[in-house]
Amino acid sequence: xxxxxxxxxxxxxxxxxxxxxxxxxxxxxxxxxxxxxxxxxxxxxxxxxxxxxxxxxxxxxxxxxxxxxxxxxxxxxxxxxxxxxxxxxxxxxxxxxxxxxxxxxxxxxxxxxxxxxxxxxxxxxxxxxxxxxxxxxxxxxxxxxxxxxxxxxxxxxxxxxxxxxxxxxxxxxxxxxxxxxxxxxxxxxxxxxxxxxxxxxxxxxxxxxxxxxxxxxxxxxxxxxxxxxxxxxxxxxxxxxxxxxxxxxxxxxxxxxxxxxxxxxxxxxxxxxxxxxxxxxxxxxxxxxxxxxxxxxxxxxxxxxxxxxxxxxxxxxxxxxxxxxxxxxxxxxxxxxxxxxxxxxxxxxxxxxxxxxxxxxxxxxxxxxxxxxxxxxxxxxxxxxxxxxxxxxxxxxxxxxxxxxxxxxxxxxxxxxxxxxxxxxxxxxxxxxxxxxxxxxxxxxxxxxxxxxxxxxxxxxxxxxxxxxxxxxxxxxxxxxxxxxxxxxxxxxxxxxxxxxxxxxxxxxxxxxxxxxxxxxxxxxxxxxxxxxxxxxxxxxxxxxxxxxxxxxxxxxxxxxxxxxxxxxxxxxxxxxxxxxxxxxxxxxxxxxxxxxxxxx
Amino acid sequence: xxxxxxxxxxxxxxxxxxxxxxxxxxxxxxxxxxxxxxxxxxxxxxxxxxxxxxxxxxxxxxxxxxxxxxxxxxxxxxxxxxxxxxxxxxxxxxxxxxxxxxxxxxxxxxxxxxxxxxxxxxxxxxxxxxxxxxxxxxxxxxxxxxxxxxxxxxxxxxxxxxxxxxxxxxxxxxxxxxxxxxxxxxxxxxxxxxxxxxxxxxxxxxxxxxxxxxxxxxxxxxxxxxxxxxxxxx
Numbered sequence: 022x023x024x025x026x027x028x029x030x031x032x033x034x035x036x037x038x039x040x041x042x043x044x045x046x047x048x049x050x051x052x053x054x055x056x057x058x059x060x061x062x063x064x065x066x067x068x069x070x071x072x073x074x075x076x077x078x079x080x081x082x083x084x085x086x087x088x089x090x091x092x093x094x095x096x097x098x099x100x101x102x103x104x105x106x107x108x109x110x111x112x113x114x115x116x117x118x119x120x121x122x123x124x125x126x127x128x129x130x131x132x133x134x135x136x137x138x139x140x141x142x143x144x145x146x147x148x149x150x151x152x153x154x155x156x157x158x159x160x161x162x163x164x165x166x167x168x169x170x171x172x173x174x175x176x177x178x179x180x181x182x183x184x185x186x187x188x189x190x191x192x193x194x195x196x197x198x199x200x201x202x203x204x205x206x207x208x209x210x211x212x213x214x215x216x217x218x219x220x221x222x223x224x225x226x227x228x229x230x231x232x233x234x235x236x237x238x239x240x241x242x243x244x245x246x247x248x249x250x251x252x253x254x255x256x257x258x259x260x261x262x263x264x265x266x267x268x269x270x271x272x273x274x275x276x277x278x279x280x281x282x283x284x285x286x287x288x289x290x291x292x293x294x295x296x297x298x299x300x301x302x303x304x305x306x307x308x309x310x311x312x313x314x315x316x317x318x319x320x321x322x323x324x325x326x327x328x329x330x331x332x333x334x335x336x337x338x339x340x341x342x343x344x345x346x347x348x349x350x351x352x353x354x355x356x357x358x359x360x361x362x363x364x365x366x367x368x369x370x371x372x373x374x375x376x377x378x379x380x381x382x383x384x385x386x387x388x389x390x391x392x393x394x395x396x397x398x399x400x401x402x403x404x405x406x407x408x409x410x411x412x413x414x415x416x417x418x419x420x421x422x423x424x425x426x427x428x429x430x431x432x433x434x435x436x437x438x439x440x441x442x443x444x445x446x447x448x449x450x451x452x453x454x455x456x457x458x459x460x461x462x463x464x465x466x467x468x469x470x471x472x473x474x475x476x477x478x479x480x481x482x483x484x485x486x487x488x489x490x491x492x493x494x495x496x497x498x499x500x501x502x503x504x505x506x507x508x509x510x511x512x513x514x515x516x517x518x519x520x521x522x523x524x525x526x527x528x529x530x531x532x533x534x535x536x537x538x539x540x541x542x543x544x545x546x547x548x549x550x551x552x553x554x555x556x557x558x559x560x561x562x563x564x565x566x567x568x569x570x571x572x573x574x575x576x577x578x579x580x581x582x583x584x585x586x587x588x589x590x591x592x593x594x595x596x597x598x599x600x601x602x603x604x605x606x607x608x609x610x611x612x613x614x615x616x617x618x619x620x621x622x
Numbered sequence: 623x624x625x626x627x628x629x630x631x632x633x634x635x636x637x638x639x640x641x642x643x644x645x646x647x648x649x650x651x652x653x654x655x656x657x658x659x660x661x662x663x664x665x666x667x668x669x670x671x672x673x674x675x676x677x678x679x680x681x682x683x684x685x686x687x688x689x690x691x692x693x694x695x696x697x698x699x700x701x702x703x704x705x706x707x708x709x710x711x712x713x714x715x716x717x718x719x720x721x722x723x724x725x726x727x728x729x730x731x732x733x734x735x736x737x738x739x740x741x742x743x744x745x746x747x748x749x750x751x752x753x754x755x756x757x758x759x760x761x762x763x764x765x766x767x768x769x770x771x772x773x774x775x776x777x778x779x780x781x782x783x784x785x786x787x788x789x790x791x792x793x794x795x796x797x798x799x800x801x802x803x804x805x806x807x808x809x810x811x812x813x814x815x816x817x818x819x820x821x822x823x824x825x826x827x828x829x830x831x832x833x834x835x836x837x838x839x840x841x842x843x844x845x846x847x848x849x850x851x852x853x854x855x856x
Contacts, residue, residue: 068780068801070788077791353792370789375667375685517770517796519668524711527794528745548744555704558680559670 029064036065037386039075039368040351043082051130052086078370078516079351080134081310088123088130090168092116094146097136097272098506099429099492103143104157111158115165128169135354135510136272137311140429140492141198141436149174150313152195185282190318197279198436201452203423204415205403206396206439212286213331215402219294220339222405224254227298231401233409235421240266240357240394241464241488242563246401249391252381253299256389263295263304264385264392266362270309270354271465272510273490276425277395279437281308281315284399285322289345291398293332294405296343299391304345307366310352319347354514358563359392361516372516373562396425396489417443420481428453430462430493446485447476455493460500460579465490466507467567469574470500500575500582501537507571508533515564522565525556529572541587550576628692630654630674643683643694644672651853654696655705655737655846657712657730657821658771659684666772671708671734675701702738709734710743717749717766718822724831725823727839731769732822733846752797758805760813762826768798773819778812780804787816798824 028045032038039061046057053061053076062069076082081093094100094109113119116129123130139145142154151174153164167177181187182196199207219227232247253261265288269277280288292304308316323345326332334342348366355361356371363385365371384390393401400422404412413421420442426449429435433454440449450458462470463480464487471478471485478484480491494503508530517523532549535541553569553576560566576583607613625636630652637646642665647654658669667682674683675695683694695701712731720726755763774787775798786808790799808816810827817827836842 062784066782066784068784068786068788068804070790070799070801070804071785073799074788074790370792375665375682377687512793515793517791517793518666520670520708520711520715520770523770523794523796524715524748527748528711528714531746552707555707559673559704559708561667561670561682 029060034065036067037368039065040365043076044349047082051089051091052083075370079353081352086123086127087132089128090149090174091130091132092146092148093132093134095137095139095144096133097140098503099140099273100143100145101506102430105144107158108144108156108161111161112165115162129165134352135514136270138269138275138278139195140273140275140427142196147311151175151178152193152314154194185318188318190321191315193314197282199279200434200436201438201440203439205423206280206284206399206425210287213329215290215405216293216331217337219297219405220337220341224298224300227294227405228254230409231404234404234412236397236400236404237420237482238394239396239400239488241486243482243486246393246397249381250295250298253389253391256382259300260303260388261299261301262385262388262390263292263299263301264366264390265292265304265306265395265398266357266359266392267306267395268309268350268357268362270357271467271488271490273429273462273465273492274427274488276427276437276489278312280395280399281312281319285319287399287402288395289323289326291402292345293336293343294402295391295393295398297341302342304343305366305385306345306347307362308347308349310350313349316347355516355564362392363390372518415441417479417481417483419483425489426491427489428491431455431458431495432493442481443479445477445479446471449480450476457495458493459496459498460494462492463487466510466571468570470571470578472578475578500579504571504575505530505533505537511564511568519561519565521556521559522568525552526568529553529569533572536583536586539586543587546583546587626688626690628688628694630694630696637688641688643674643686643688646688647683648850649854651851652696653847653850654683655734656684657734658773660773660819663773663776668770668772669708671705673705706738706740709738710740710745712769714743714745714747716768717752723823724826727836727842729823730821730846733841737845737847755800757802758800760828761805762828763800764824764826765797767822768824769822770796771821773821774798774816774825777819778816
C-alpha cells in the first residue's frame with residue numbers, strides 16, 4: 022500500500038519496532054488493513070499471524086476499521102456511578118450505532134475501554150487520542166455532531182484545566198485535583214539536585230541510602246527498591262537498563278498521571294539516579310497509551326534536561342552517561358506487570374514471562390533491568406537529596422515515607438492526596454469527605470473490599486497495602502454490581518495465557534451472577550470461595566493471582582450480602598426454572614408450556 | 623557440578639543443576655501430570671496442570687528450576703483436586719466430543735481425564751461458538767478442541783524463523799491463528815509433525831484421521847504417565 026511505504030521507509034528491520042509501526046498505521050488508517058499486515062510482516066521478517074497477534078492484543082489497535090473518529094468510553098465502576106449509562110446511550114443515539122460498532126456512515130466508532138485513569142472526573146472518554154472528562158448526554162450530542170462535521174477532537178476541548186494541563190504542549194481538560202501536597206512528592210525541589218548529589222556518591226552508596234530508607238515499590242507490590250537495584254547492579258553482563266513503569270492500569274488509580282503532568286522532571290531525575298546506581302546508560306519510560314496526550318510535554322522536559330546536562334553525556338560533570346526514551350503501550354492492563362511490560366516495550370504482545378528469571382537478571386532486550394514505578398523513582402530522588410533518616414521519619418513502622426492516593430467514588434473531594442503511610446481508613450475518609458462510606462476498595466479490584474468493621478485498620482504495607490487506588494462506596498450502592506464490574510474487568514484484561522485465569526474468572530463471574538439474581542444456593546457460596554482460592558493458587562502471574570479478590574474479600578467482609586442473596590431462593594434447586602427450560606421446546610412444538618399440570622401433580 | 627538433592631512427596635531425588643522440576647521428576651520415575659509441556663520445546667507454563675507446591679508456594683513444574691533442598695508436594699489431595707479442576711476447565715471451555723474426534727486414544731487431554739476419572743466436570747459447559755478453519759491445503763484447524771498449549775506456536779516455524787502459528791486476541795477470545803501462505807508451504811512430514819505435537823485434535827492432517835483404528839492407539843493401551851512411573855529404561 023502506497024501510503025505505508027512511507028511508514029516502513031527507513032525503519033530498521035527490527036521486530037522490536039513492531040508496535041511503533043502498528044501504532045503509526047492505526048493512527049493513519051484508523052485500523053491496520055490486510056495489506057499493511059503483509060507489508061509489516063515482510064519488512065520485519067515475521068509471519069502475518071505474528072503481526073495480527075500483536076495488533077489484536079491491544080485495546081487501541083484493530084484489524085477492522087474503527088471509524089474516522091473513535092470514541093473509547095471508560096467502563097470503570099466510578100464512571101458507571103457518575104452517569105455512564107446515560108452518556109453511553111447519548112453516544113449510541115447520536116452516532117447511530119451500538120458500542121462495539123462503527124456508525125453506518127463510517128464516521129464514528131464507539132468502543133468501551135477499561136479504566137483510563139480519570140476516576141476523579143468521570144464519565145470520561147478518549148476520542149481520537151484526546152481526553153474528554155465529566156461528560157454529560159448534552160455534551161455528547163454536541164461532540165458527536167462536531168466530529169461528524171469533520172472537526173478535529175482537539176478543537177472541541179472547551180476548557181484547559183490547572184497546572185501543566187493548560188500548557189501549549191498538553192492543552193487538556195483533564196484536571197489534576199491535587200488536594201493535599203506532602204513533603205516527599207510535592208515538597209520543594211531544586212531541579213537537578215538529586216542527580217548532582219548522586220553522581221558525587223559511589224553507586225554502592227546510592228543503593229545503600231535507598232536501602233536504609235526502606236523504600237518499598239509504590240506500584241503496589243511493595244518490593245524493596247534498594248534490593249532490586251542491588252540485584253540488578255550485581256548482574257555482570259552489561260548493558261543494564263532502567264525502565265519506568267508508567268502504565269498504571271489498576272481501576273481507580275490516576276496518581277501517576279498527575280505526577281507525569283506536574284513532576285516529570287523528578288521522575289526523570291529518579292530514573293537517572295537509578296541508572297547511576299545499577300550501572301545503566303539507557304532508560305525507558307513505558308507510557309500507557311491512555312496518557313499519550315502527555316507525550317509532547319514529556320519529550321520537551323527530556324529535551325530541557327539534556328540542555329541542562331542532567332541527561333546525555335558526562336552528566337553534571339561526571340563520567341556518567343544516561344539518556345531516556347519513551348515507549349508507548351497499546352492499551353492493556355496486564356502490561357503493568359513488569360515482565361509483560363518488557364515484552365510490550367520490545368514490540369510484542371504484552372504477555373507475562375515465566376519467572377524466574379526475574380527482570381533484574383534477564384529484562385529489557387534480555388539484559389539486567391530494574392523496573393520501577395513512577396512514584397517510586399520520585400521518592401528515590403528525594404531520598405538522595407534529603408537522606409534516608411528524613412524519609413524514615415515519616416510513615417509507619419514498616420512503610421516509610423508518604424504515599425500518593427488516588428481517591429474516587431462517593432466522597433466530597435475526589436483527587437490526589439499525598440499522605441503519610443499508616444493512617445487509618447477512617448482518618449482517610451474524614452480527609453476526603455466520606456463520612457458515610459459503606460464499603461472501601463483499597464488497592465483497586467486486585468486489593469480488598471472492606472467494610473466499616475475494618476475502618477480502624479491502617480493503610481500501610483503491613484496492614485492494608487495499596488498502590489494508591491482507593492474507591493469509596495456509599496450505603497446506597499449495590500455492592501454486587503461493583504464486584505461484577507471488577508470481575509468483568511479482569512476477564513477483559515486477562516491475557517488468556519494460562520487456564521485458571523482465562524477460564525476460571527468467567528466461571529466465577531457466572532457463579533456470582535447466579536447468586537446476585539437470587540438463583541444461588543449455599544453450595545454456590547462454597548464454590549465461589551473454593552474456585553477463587555484455586556484460581557489464585559494456580560495462575561501464572563499477578564493478574565490471576567489477585568483476580569478473585571473482589572469476590573473473596575467481599576465474601577469475607579460482607580457475608581450478610583451473600584447470605585441475603587441465597588436466602589431469597591426457596592426451591593430445592595433454584596437454578597432450575599421449569600418455564601424457562603421448556604420455553605424453547607414448547608415454542609418449537611408450537612404449544613404453550615403446560616405448567617399448571619405439573620404444579621397440580 | 624554436583625547433583626542437587628531434593629524430595630518429591632518425601633521421596634529422595636536428584637537433579638542436574640538447571641533442570642526443571644518436571645524434567646527431574648521424570649528422571650526420578652515420578653509422574654507429574656503435564657499437558658502444554660513438550661520435551662525439547664521452551665516451556666510456557668500455560669496449562670498449569672503440572673503445578674506443584676514447595677515451601678507453601680505454588681509453581682509450574684515445567685518452568686520452575688529445581689533448587690537444592692526443595693521439598694516438593696506432588697500427589698497430595700488438594701493439589702490433585704486443583705489439577706483435576708484445570709482439566710475440567712479445559713473441557714468446559716471448548717467443545718470436546720471425544721467419540722467423534724480423530725485424536726481419541728492419542729489425545730492427552732482425554733488421557734488425563736481418564737487418569738483423573740473425570741465423569742462430569744464441576745463447572746458448567748460454556749459451549750462457545752468456534753469455527754473449523756481449512757485455509758491451508760493440508761491442515762484442518764479445529765478450534766473447538768484447542769487448549770492454548772502453544773506447542774504449535776513454539777515448534778512450527780519456517781527456516782528463517784517465522785512462526786506459522788501464532789496467538790491471536792486475548793482473554794476468552796484468544797485463539798490460534800495460522801499464516802495460510804506459510805502453512806501451504808509446509809511439507810507432508812512437517813504437517814504430520816504439527817499434528818502429532820498437538821496434544822488434542824486441533825491440528826489435523828487432512829485425509830488421514832482414522833488411519834489407526836480407535837482401540838489400538840497410545841492411551842488405549844496404557845494410561846498416560848505409566849511410562850514415566852515404570853522408570854527410565856535401563
